[in-house]
Amino acid sequence: MRITYYCFPDSMDVRERALITVRELRGKTDITEVPADVSDETLERNFPEWVDTTVTMAKKLMKAYGGHAVTQHFDRDGGLFETTPVTLKGNNSRFKYNQHL
Numbered sequence: 001m002r003i004t005y006y007c008f009p010d011s012m013d014v015r016e017r018a019l020i021t022v023r024e025l026r027g028k029t030d031i032t033e034v035p036a037d038v039s040d041e042t043l044e045r046n047f048p049e050w051v052d053t054t055v056t057m058a059k060k061l062m063k064a065y066g067g068h069a070v071t072q073h074f075d076r077d078g079g080l081f082e083t084t085p086v087t088l089k090g091n092n093s094r095f096k097y098n099q100h101l
Contacts, residue, residue: 001073001074002071002072002073002074003052003071003072003074004052004053004054004055004058004069004070004071004072004086005050005051005052005053005058005069005070005071005072006050006051006053006057006058006061006062006067006068006069006086007049007050007067007068007069007070008020008049008051008061008065008067009065009066009067012065012067014040014043014044014047015034015040015043017043017047017049018034018043018046018047019031019033019034020061020065021047021051024057024060024061025051025053025057053069055069055071055086058086059086059088062086062088063088068085068086069085069086070083070084070085070086071083071084071085071086
């Protein structure tokens with residue numbers, strides 16, 4: 001099993017991070033801003049710095065906003081055996097992943 005996480009850039013404001021998460025990852029493109037009455041603490045809880053996504057979406061976010069992404073590889077017993085960075089070039093092949101199963 002593979003799980004990919006994208007990490008927003010450190011310099012990104014929590015409100016901007018929340019808006020990107022809602023628009024890009026949750027597909028609600030009609031939302032143009034975060035309401036002013038929502039506190040930053042609430043946004044931090046609901047929109048963490050690391051988000052679970054696909055490799056394709058992680059690459060798209062990295063191209064558009066910066067940041068970085070990693071893929072965690074788990075064996076059949078549920079143990080983590082490898083963490084690999086997601087790169088913009090290449091296809092992040094499953095070749096090595098399949099050898100460990």
